[in-house]
Amino acid sequence: MEPGGVSVSAVLPAGGSGERLGGATPKQFCAVQGRPLVSYAVRAMERISWISDIIVVVSPENIETMKTIIEKYGHKRVTVVEGGITRHRSIFNGLKVFAEKQFSSHLFQKPEVVIIHDAVRPFVEEDILSKVVMAAKEHGAAGAIRPLVSTVVASAADGCLDHSLERARYRASEMPQAFLFDVIYEAYQQCTDYDLDYGTECLHLALKYCKTNAKLVEGTADLWKVTYKRDLYAAESIIKDNLSQEVCVITDANETVAQVGFLLPESLKRQIKVETVSISQSRNDNHLQSIFSGQCYNFVCVNDKKCAIQETQQLVHILEKSDIPLLHPVVLISVYLDISGNNSFSIGMEELASIKKFARETKKKNILVYGLLIQYKDPSLLQETVNSAAALIMALIKDRNPELIGQLLVA
Amino acid sequence: MEPGGVSVSAVLPAGGSGERLGGATPKQFCAVQGRPLVSYAVRAMERISWISDIIVVVSPENIETMKTIIEKYGHKRVTVVEGGITRHRSIFNGLKVFAEKQFSSHLFQKPEVVIIHDAVRPFVEEDILSKVVMAAKEHGAAGAIRPLVSTVVASAADGCLDHSLERARYRASEMPQAFLFDVIYEAYQQCTDYDLDYGTECLHLALKYCKTNAKLVEGTADLWKVTYKRDLYAAESIIKDNLSQEVCVITDANETVAQVGFLLPESLKRQIKVETVSISQSRNDNHLQSIFSGQCYNFVCVNDKKCAIQETQQLVHILEKSDIPLLHPVVLISVYLDISGNNSFSIGMEELASIKKFARETKKKNILVYGLLIQYKDPSLLQETVNSAAALIMALIKDRNPELIGQLLVA
Structure with missing residues (x-):
């Protein structure tokens, strides 16, 4: 008052x-x-x-x-x-x-x-x-x-x-x-x-x-x-706690992505306040700007493009223009949804190296980028995989560990 | 007194x-x-x-x-x-x-x-x-x-x-x-x-x-x-600090592994007390037992076998027999050295799933297992890669994050 x-x-x-x-x-x-x-x-x-x-x-x-x-x-x-x-x-x-x-x-x-x-x-x-x-x-x-x-x-x-x-x-x-x-x-x-x-x-x-x-x-x-x-x-610890109160989940309109884009926020909501935004909305700065003004320091981008740095890059640009990363490190988790259904799916070293390079550059702007892979195989196991992804997301948000940037975790 | x-x-x-x-x-x-x-x-x-x-x-x-x-x-x-x-x-x-x-x-x-x-x-x-x-x-x-x-x-x-x-x-x-x-x-x-x-x-x-x-x-x-x-x-935080004072690095006698087994402890020594043990010594419980009695809560196993769960399993057995994990969670980092020199080297989902399964079992015994991959490519870049591995190891040891067990990080 x-x-x-x-x-x-x-x-x-x-x-x-x-x-x-x-x-x-x-x-x-x-x-x-x-x-x-x-x-x-x-x-x-x-x-x-x-x-x-x-x-x-x-x-x-x-x-x-x-x-x-x-x-x-x-x-x-x-x-x-x-x-x-x-x-x-x-x-x-x-x-x-x-x-x-x-x-x-x-x-x-x-x-x-x-x-x-x-x-x-x-x-x-x-x-x-x-x-x-x-x-x-x-x-x-x-x-x-x-x-x-x-x-x-x-x-x-x-x-x-x-x-x-x-x-x-x-x-x-x-x-x-x-x-x-x-x-x-x-x-x-x-x-x-x-x-x-x-x-x-x-x-x-x-x-x-x-x-x-x-x-x-x-x-x-x-x-x-x-x-x-x-x-x-x-x-x-108190500051980390304060920064871990809210996450913004940005998803694609693609059907499978949308399913995860629905389940993941539901799972996260048990632990943290969640805002969801579609990628098309995120291209329109206004909605994101309103989330930024709400002092959200955590972002999750869900997409089905392998190591989709372009999508993430776009968000980094918007964040840079805001003053959000000025006072606190921002956590940005790029979730890649593998819908190949392929059990022998593999990740190449070059792709990992490119995520790391990108994360190192972005860290200079006080934005901490992490990768997270969700394999979409058996629909009956999807909920469990999504819960595991939510647990990893919460761990990354709470820890805000600058040493682990650019790593690709697997849910 | x-x-x-x-x-x-x-x-x-x-x-x-x-x-x-x-x-x-x-x-x-x-x-x-x-x-x-x-x-x-x-x-x-x-x-x-x-x-x-x-x-x-x-x-x-x-x-x-x-x-x-x-x-x-x-x-x-x-x-x-x-x-x-x-x-x-x-x-x-x-x-x-x-x-x-x-x-x-x-x-x-x-x-x-x-x-x-x-x-x-x-x-x-x-x-x-x-x-x-x-x-x-x-x-x-x-x-x-x-x-x-x-x-x-x-x-x-x-x-x-x-x-x-x-x-x-x-x-x-x-x-x-x-x-x-x-x-x-x-x-x-x-x-x-x-x-x-x-x-x-x-x-x-x-x-x-x-x-x-x-x-x-x-x-x-x-x-x-x-x-x-x-x-x-x-x-x-104080307890985590106390648990992060010493690490035991266990290495193979293999020549390339031995090189990393030498460089890695050197890099770690700048931040933490380091004990080194060869795998052959580790098969003889006595030396490890003396390290255990020194209240070491962090172990790094270096080897060149892809996702060498067997080697790690052996150490888990020895740790279980000791009372080290009784009072505090023990961190065990399995470092896999990729000497293929292959840029298109890739990691399969099944291998990742097996590390995760193993880590979940081991967590029940209060032992937190993490994977770490070091790519041995250009010898001139080896020191840099080893330093990056040391930074990741220190981050895992200091955080002791139970949510990140079973993940394979890349140095």
């Missing part, structure tokens, strides 16, 4: 060093499905029309990297700002572009409410952003919270337990947070160097320096912060 | 309902790589020789499920005990089998130190177990802690921020914990119904009822608790 009548901008601190991840690359720049994590967080903000400016604050050595990311993934309304040596100093720098002309090439329109969100929390939804913004407008400050997963304990000087906190009385403070711009900017101007160097929590500054008790808003589980390597694994 | 001279047993509460996971199956029974999570935690305890008895406490409706799991995965030294309606009551029930005869068919030897660990923390290492046991022997109680990932806040009655905790002063209390048996048993006997119903933290009981200040031991990041769906994803 849009928070009516409030002007909103966002600051994303992305200056962390990612020590806890144990890698050389700071976590916000780690690739998930080939794309840096920070780009997912930026995209999560950018798709929300009521957020005006998105300020990404990065350490000086990563400014060029960040600018390249913005260009490569076509991010809009994003400005890169140089961070300070701590999280608070970076956020302060991000806020200054709205208030002080010398910190930026132009003075941005000061928003009524500013959202602060982490570059390493890629799954933030509009709902929680809207909630913290509205709560901030009312209370001056607001932040997402989550129940504690573990009990929190205080240790004594000797490394022994001093006391345990009663878990139900406390919450984990997460992101996003939102503030009346004047409140948080005032807090940063008032706060001490000690705060700027050792603090991390914006809600605390608003309370301490502006007497603003932030509204705490219960968030969803997907607000978690990518901190450890296991979190990158989890993020990767 | 073995904690010398201390008798140790373990209690694993596994009675949780897994509400936060959002699924019908309690998280400890969710399958990761086909095996319930609780079995991983049990295995982590069981492999440590100095832990005598492992008591798994489950809710009454899951007792049979748990007994089936123990039987299926061959767990030893494990006893299933019926839990109570809360975590504390379950742990108390687990402890009683060491102290009170009526709670079990026989009285277990009371240990000096008892470890308490969660069924949903599958990655606990011997090092931290040993540390908490030794600290418990010295201090009476000990528990693993981790730095807080998020700031902890206290909310006021109006849902607004009351205060933030200074993150550096607090820690997340994790598992494993360990106690002198008499300390924790006394604490449970003394504590109130309110404690048993609403508390969760054993360290707190030891402090409150036995004046024992637990030693807090800094743990590693892998102690985290599987709580949300994303944690199951992370656990799955």
Whole structure:
């Protein structure tokens, strides 16, 4: 829901060093499905029309990297700002572009409410952003919270337990947070160097320096912060899951193909949302364009021409013209229906080599092409073969494995 | 390191309902790589020789499920005990089998130190177990802690921020914990119904009822608790990672095969630890047995016989006799080297069907068989083809995708 009548901008601190991840690359720049994590967080903000400016604050050595990311993934309304040596100093720098002309090439329109969100929390939804913004407008400050997963304990000087906190009385403070711009900017101007160097929590500054008790808003589980390597694994799996919600099946009008073109979607429908399009429709871009606008990242082309790269090529061209492959790899499975009924049917090496070559070229455009052969022999076995094909299609879609492109699987 | 001279047993509460996971199956029974999570935690305890008895406490409706799991995965030294309606009551029930005869068919030897660990923390290492046991022997109680990932806040009655905790002063209390048996048993006997119903933290009981200040031991990041769906994803990826550390390449003595049998391991070595064995050695079980004892879960058989199921069958028999496939799926890639030099080389449907049939049978034994074809044509292109084969092998090993078994990939 849009928070009516409030002007909103966002600051994303992305200056962390990612020590806890144990890698050389700071976590916000780690690739998930080939794309840096920070780009997912930026995209999560950018798709929300009521957020005006998105300020990404990065350490000086990563400014060029960040600018390249913005260009490569076509991010809009994003400005890169140089961070300070701590999280608070970076956020302060991000806020200054709205208030002080010398910190930026132009003075941005000061928003009524500013959202602060982490570059390493890629799954933030509009709902929680809207909630913290509205709560901030009312209370001056607001932040997402989550129940504690573990009990929190205080240790004594000797490394022994001093006391345990009663878990139900406390919450984990997460992101996003939102503030009346004047409140948080005032807090940063008032706060001490000690705060700027050792603090991390914006809600605390608003309370301490502006007497603003932030509204705490219960968030969803997907607000978690990518901190450890296991979190990158989890993020990767969640993104793959999100990309595996829908498949578009494109079929020929030919009678036998049409039969498989009917059975295959039926089998797939048990596991995934399916759109079907006939090839003649697919030649008319409009229908496909409407599917593209629905953010479908998986396509299955069914035809009876051996290794029909031409048909697939046509779809690749349409996909390239869309911006679908820009943000996520698109899976394109070319299903070849062998209706020869010939048990000694065989596949030649040259044909396999040509599929692989085509797939390698197409991968450069972030489209992952796989081949799948369905043998149409005994009609009584067709259902079983189609189910097996559906299982392979689901496996290819869920895995999105770039190493297996150009392979011809057999159902 | 073995904690010398201390008798140790373990209690694993596994009675949780897994509400936060959002699924019908309690998280400890969710399958990761086909095996319930609780079995991983049990295995982590069981492999440590100095832990005598492992008591798994489950809710009454899951007792049979748990007994089936123990039987299926061959767990030893494990006893299933019926839990109570809360975590504390379950742990108390687990402890009683060491102290009170009526709670079990026989009285277990009371240990000096008892470890308490969660069924949903599958990655606990011997090092931290040993540390908490030794600290418990010295201090009476000990528990693993981790730095807080998020700031902890206290909310006021109006849902607004009351205060933030200074993150550096607090820690997340994790598992494993360990106690002198008499300390924790006394604490449970003394504590109130309110404690048993609403508390969760054993360290707190030891402090409150036995004046024992637990030693807090800094743990590693892998102690985290599987709580949300994303944690199951992370656990799955970590387990796949652990299984992809080593591959055993078995080759023929034939000259051309030997050349690939040399180049392929060299290429694989850039990404994974590689053991090589000749087929003649593999016929002598001893050498393979020593590799099996090294917990290798990935095998590549290189030969020049078209779809040489016989060779692969032999390895399957040896694997079946070992207990390697009992706990984890084993990947077995049958590499067929085509030395015909024939560009119009082709693969028949019947051969493909026979590989698939074989793979389906073998999958029932938890062995995942894949086919891989390497064409030996131009010697100048051999290195490139071998690198491509190595990339496919790594992809198959890392993914362990059960849907792709029986497929013949082409390098």
